[in-house]
Amino acid sequence: MARTTGSHSDITGPRIRAAALTLFARYGFAAVSMRQIAKEVGVQAGALYNYTPDKQSLLVELMRDHMVELLAAVQDDDRAAPVVRLERFVRFHIGFHHERPDAVFIAYMELRNLEPENFAEIETLRRRYEGVLERILDAGMARGDFAVADAKVTTWAVIAMLTGVNTWFRSGGRLSLDRVQDQYWQMVRRMVGSVGGSV
């Protein structure tokens, strides 16, 4: 026998990406075989190649989609006060990353499995995202609202701290997402030397 039932072009594609996302996040790109992905989808390994030229492309596509989504979702209104912009950024980052832990995990862990040109592409997107925060910090410094020693270093510090939430926070635990966002916003506000508001 050949195919089992029906034609599933528009169904199989997304299912392959979904399976790859889950499996890559759980076991790592290198540890997951094309046959495992196919099995999860309910298809033979060869069929995957109707949707991706090779395994590497599957990974790149997942990472690129994630980063593009991230950049589309972050919105920074530079007419607002820097403190407001910063608070929005902090809450956004935590919320957005919390909703897609697998994609976040892959985007941070599988960079070394990218071929050079793919790595460069993803890295560019990441830097663009960092740039959003850096501009907020610059604006705050220009207005005297923030007092940070180095905008770049502070950017990396804040993002590392915020992304770290994903390693321990799960819904339904001791703390709600809102509460976590509150706490991290408090920490970030203090970090940048913002004196406005209650402590």
Next chain:
Amino acid sequence: MARTTGSHSDITGPRIRAAALTLFARYGFAAVSMRQIAKEVGVQAGALYNYTPDKQSLLVELMRDHMVELLAAVQDDDRAAPVVRLERFVRFHIGFHHERPDAVFIAYMELRNLEPENFAEIETLRRRYEGVLERILDAGMARGDFAVADAKVTTWAVIAMLTGVNTWFRSGGRLSLDRVQDQYWQMVRRMVGSVGGSV
């Protein structure tokens, strides 16, 4: 022919661990083969099994050694003021991790490749390290030196932020290690609401 020259029992062992450390950090545990490690050492793959029962043990040993070293190196004098203890911790963490980027990378990235009992062991060591920082924060709160909302959350936030230094900082760049430690200490001090000292 069999062996080439000499007997190298006490040489080969460390060389295998060193090669595994470098390769695992660069390409990931799953992506590195025993033959690659052997080649780096200048030996056949079979010879590795005089020094490790299997590939997994090689990984666990590297991670355990790193964590044990870390726990041995961190020293916290609980008779000192919490602010002093915290500053020492921040500077220590950055300095220690900067000296062994490969081991740090592996210890954070390869946890998912550990079998359950090995994972539990490494996780215990990691929690013990986090405990050092958490106790400092507790002590500072008890004395009213710090004002943090949640010691556990703050612990994770600080460690994520400090460990993040390894992703961008390299010696010989724009900033010296001392300067980086200064900046991170300033950020952490503000984060915990410590009001003492200059801003």
Next chain:
DNA sequence: GATTTATCTGAACAACCGTTCCAAACCAAG
């Protein structure tokens, strides 16, 4: 209902995987 087109199966490919084992080669002790 016949023909075309998209999709999938199942087998095959060469290469590589972790691990085992025996004989060969070496060093050190007697």
Next chain:
DNA sequence: CTTGGTTTGGAACGGTTGTTCAGATAAATC
């Protein structure tokens, strides 16, 4: 110089890897 133990080379094991492809099947078109 011989013996004994340690260390290694090299081949072999069964199994898995990413990828290709001809042929089979189903859906879409006419």
